[in-house]
Amino acid sequence: MKNILIFGAGRSSNTLIRYLADNANEFNWKIIVVDIQINGNENSQRISYSVLNVKDEFERDSEVKNADLVISMLPARFHKFVARSCVKFSKNLLTASYETADLKAFETEVNKKGLFFLNECGLDPGLDHMSAMKIIDAIKNAGHKLQCFESFTGGLVAPDYDNNPWNYKFTWNPRNVVLAGQDGPAKFIQNGKYKYIPYNRLFRRTEMIEIENYGLFEGYANRDSLNYIEKYNLQGIPTIYRGTLRRPGFCRAWNVFVQLGATDDSYYLEDIENMTYREFINSFLYFHPTDSVDLKLYRAMHIDQDSDIIYKLNWLGIFDDTKIGLKRATPAQVLEHILKQKWQLQPDDKDMIVMWHKFIYLDTSLNRKVKLTSSLAVIGENSQHTAMSKTVGLPLAIAAKLVLNGNINLKGMYIPTHKNIYEPVLNELKQNGIVFSEKVEDNSSEYC
Amino acid sequence: MKNILIFGAGRSSNTLIRYLADNANEFNWKIIVVDIQINGNENSQRISYSVLNVKDEFERDSEVKNADLVISMLPARFHKFVARSCVKFSKNLLTASYETADLKAFETEVNKKGLFFLNECGLDPGLDHMSAMKIIDAIKNAGHKLQCFESFTGGLVAPDYDNNPWNYKFTWNPRNVVLAGQDGPAKFIQNGKYKYIPYNRLFRRTEMIEIENYGLFEGYANRDSLNYIEKYNLQGIPTIYRGTLRRPGFCRAWNVFVQLGATDDSYYLEDIENMTYREFINSFLYFHPTDSVDLKLYRAMHIDQDSDIIYKLNWLGIFDDTKIGLKRATPAQVLEHILKQKWQLQPDDKDMIVMWHKFIYLDTSLNRKVKLTSSLAVIGENSQHTAMSKTVGLPLAIAAKLVLNGNINLKGMYIPTHKNIYEPVLNELKQNGIVFSEKVEDNSSEYC
Secondary structure (H helix, E strand, O other): OEEEEEEOOOHHHHHHHHHHHHHHHHHOEEEEEEEOOOOOOOOOOOEEEEEOOOOOHHHHHHHHOOOOEEEEOOOHHHHHHHHHHHHHOOOOEEEOOOOOHHHHOOHHHHHHHOOEEEOOOEEOOEHHHHHHHHHHHHHHHOOOEEEEEEEEEEEEEOHHHOOOOOOOOEOOOHHHHHHOOOOOOEEEEEOOEEEEEOHHHHOOOOEEEEEOOOEEEEEEEOOEOOHHHHHOOOOOOOEEEEEEEEOOOHHHHHHHHHHHOOOOOOOOOOOHHHOEHHHHHHOOOOOOOOOOHHHHHHHHOOOOOOOHHHHHHHHHOOOOOOEOOOOOOOHHHHHHHHHHOOOEOOOOOOEEEEEEEEEEEEEOOOOEEEEEEEEEEEEOOOOOOOHHHHHHHHHHHHHHHHHHOOOOOOOEEEOOOOHHHHHHHHHHHHHOOOOOEEEEEOOOOOOO | OEEEEEEOOOHHHHHHHHHHHHHHHHHOEEEEEEEOOOOOOOOOOOEEEEEOOOOOHHHHHHHHOOOOEEEEOOOHHHHHHHHHHHHHOOOOEEEOOOOOHHHHOOHHHHHHHOOEEEOOOEEOOEHHHHHHHHHHHHHHHOOOEEEEEEEEEEEEEOHHHOOOOOOOOEOOOHHHHHHOOOOOOEEEEEOOEEEEEOHHHHOOOOEEEEEOOOEEEEEEEOOEOOHHHHHOOOOOOOEEEEEEEEOOOHHHHHHHHHHHOOOOOOOOOOOHHHOEHHHHHHOOOOOOOOOOHHHHHHHHOOOOOOOHHHHHHHHHOOOOOOEOOOOOOOHHHHHHHHHHOOOEOOOOOOEEEEEEEEEEEEEOOOOEEEEEEEEEEEEOOOOOOOHHHHHHHHHHHHHHHHHHOOOOOOOEEEOOOOHHHHHHHHHHHHHOOOOOEEEEEOOOOOOO
16 A cells, blocks of 8 residues: 655645546555645545644654655645655655745755656646647647747636636735745746836736637736746747736726835835724825725726726725724735725636646747647536636645656656656546647747 | 044045044044045044944954044944944944834943943934924923924935936945835824835825925935834824925836836846947836837836826936946846936035925914924035034044033934933024024915
């Protein structure tokens, strides 16, 4: 029997655990799920749950020691603890998180001990790498020349449950949504030129994207796309751009909060105990003895009388005289508090994941530019098995199976850009209904 | 004979050194000026210069040991080294810099040893504290109730030498001008309400101020005004606001750089060795195969065809095909590099310091609101003895004289808000031509 140890019993682990449990009898697996708090996920004779504080080295070590494979679904800042124990007891580790310096620090030891550490193997990062690399490798193998690569992902509410003016609900950590874009300027290359977008312009530099059967989306730039030139082996590519998808109009309205300073997480507001939503907004506006807070905001932000932004802001209740009710909070925390009450995914709601890649390459045999788009939409099953939980959990779960069955024979620290990883994972994802549609437009005259 | 040890031989030390040298025979002082590099300031038999690295503890200690008083004019980050030696050898210390946590850390030892450390005793901070506190104390002593305090300072070019469309030249550290406003939101209170201005709104939330004989200025909020409620003993005041002065139109044009992201100092630009000014600007704008960089900027920033901003930007040469010529630089460093060539104070130019305070108080005997404004303008003598060097150096120099002559008998860590400091310093500044004009408007109906 093989033991699979999973750190993290949060909502996004649901589908991962179910997949492993469904395969546990066939492969004789035992699944041990540990977290600081257990809320009850899947149940099966093959699964055991126990409470564990990942920072407690003794507890952690005693679990890792007995594992055949370790998966960490904890928030990214905890991975380093898990990784330390994995190195100590020579265990392979899988995560769905960015391969940060924290994790990179273990690379020498991982190599020395011949372990396999696989990071960025969830949705975004994860499925985006795999689906893009499959096409990139195919284009290269055909001898064509890739000129442009754009990639966008979004976690949204499914069309049938999309019933608010922002066309958005929280399907993952609300705090991350409020802080999105604040860790430095977006960086990318466009037609051979480096481009930088500061936070205060990020939500106005969007581009419109249509995904067949799912309608229009808008994309804003996501972090540092330059990082992926080397990771995808795209040295010299004229255009590379990664982004995040929302429904059209979201970014322009969200930008109001950015411009106000309401997404700032760097300081605590004064006298917040007595503050209402309306006063929160007013604290970012000039003083006037009689003008209303609404009017002052519309004027400061140049919002026309017929703008949909007015309806969006009113719907959130930001001008209400409701007490905030927090004892100590940054502007970002107050905003998160207000949004949580409005953007919560309801128990009967379903979420949706959309992913979209665009490639433009020079077909060297025909000497023509070809545009290839690849898109995916996944609708959640229910509030337990969301599209988010499925698209984060299945790539990891499948990778776990491949590793345990000896079907991935790599040693070292990887993200799933290697064919030996993405090919079998994408194949099995297809069997689970996660299928990309491709569209080819020959003789394209599009700039990208 | 008493030894005065001055750390820092930069341009802003000129007037400080001259004042001390002028008084040296009378009081039998010796002035020792040390810095990493000596460019030649004042010369006199009473002054000696020597090269010293402040981080070298041995060299530093050997100078401090023999001093009767120490003054640090070094960049703020070096004060902690000077302070350490002063505490070690029980020497009093004066600086013109903000009393940061670095310096506050020495307070216990300063108190224990009965030393006198005086910080924020230059222009701003310094003269602003002294001139404001004199009026605040007078208003309080008359039993009136202060309702509003606003205070603005600006370092500008003198009107006769003001010959560029920005009405601005560098009269102090250019780097600080480029980074101004980036250390957190501006915080203040207006009519009893806390207000916050994020960096990206700072240069659009200006107010217009007229100073008699010197014309119009615009003021933008400066850092955290809330800090001064306790320092000025103004608990419960409905309005407190500190700001920085520029000539009208400066801020709106400067805001273009802020919005672009060209003032960002947090990352290095790619491939800067091959970049021109024009390409630098273009790196913050969307790609277009034919549109000009100029047009793209005007469109993105909503700059009308008849806007003075166009003239200001063109005058700087930011659209030129000139190579930047730096090997490694952040956006802020590139911008500083471009500005330095245009905003440099020429050898024959004179600079100007303007300071303006506004007080509104309830005259409790007459039950009327009174508005009192106090303003100062100082024109530099020449490029050695600038208005900046004079208004930073004289308050420090006078304070030094008072301390050495035993006329200030305070022990502990101070800023010059105490009457025993500001009264004699202001009196002697007056004899040196630094005089505030006051204007009183009875029965004011002004909001502030």
